[in-house]
Amino acid sequence: MMKKIIYLIVIIPGLILSACKHKPDAPPACVAGTGGNVTLVVYADHGSTSIPNYYTHPDTAFIKFGSTTSPGTHPENYNFYYVSEPGEDHIHCFGLKCGDYFIYRTAWDSVANVIRYGGYGISFSETTGDKEIHVAVN
Numbered sequence: 001m002m003k004k005i006i007y008l009i010v011i012i013p014g015l016i017l018s019a020c021k022h023k024p025d026a027p028p029a030c031v032a033g034t035g036g037n038v039t040l041v042v043y044a045d046h047g048s049t050s051i052p053n054y055y056t057h058p059d060t061a062f063i064k065f066g067s068t069t070s071p072g073t074h075p076e077n078y079n080f081y082y083v084s085e086p087g088e089d090h091i092h093c094f095g096l097k098c099g100d101y102f103i104y105r106t107a108w109d110s111v112a113n114v115i116r117y118g119g120y121g122i123s124f125s126e127t128t129g130d131k132e133i134h135v136a137v138n
Contacts, residue, residue: 030125032065032099034080037128040093042082044107044137046116051137053084053091057108057115060084061091064102068121071102078104098125105135 042061044051053059062078064071071077082093093103100123107116116137124131 030098030100032101033097034095036095036097038096038098038124038126039130040096040101040103040122041090041130041132042093042103042105042120043090043132043134044105044116044118045134046107046109046137050089050134051107051109051116052089053086054108054110055086057110058083058086059091059105059107061093061106062104063093063096064104066100067102068100068123069102070104070119070121073104073117098127099123103133103135105137107137 040061044059051059061082062075063080063082064077065079075081082091084091091105100121102119102121104119105117108114109116118135118137120133120135122131122133
């Protein structure tokens, strides 16, 4: 009788432990931010025309992480920003992770001599590559 109890004490915990299986870790969720391998190529379009960056008025793309809706027009409401390169008609927002973003884009319209601005919300799951975005500015 004592041998049976000892066997049960040894066998039952062994069966319980062998029945437990480790679930594989879930793939990481997309959490917007820097440190990734995605580049957003952000154009400022007025009507059907892209506005090129002007060398005396650098254009800016302000980025809000984790949201596809506008936090407003104040720069302090954004997490990060990228500045244009003169002569290009877009801004490269490099080093981003997958996730939700709101882009607030400014552009100097050298024909009308005014600053134009607009915003665009985007969500993506890709972890590498370039994504082209056209922001309507008025």
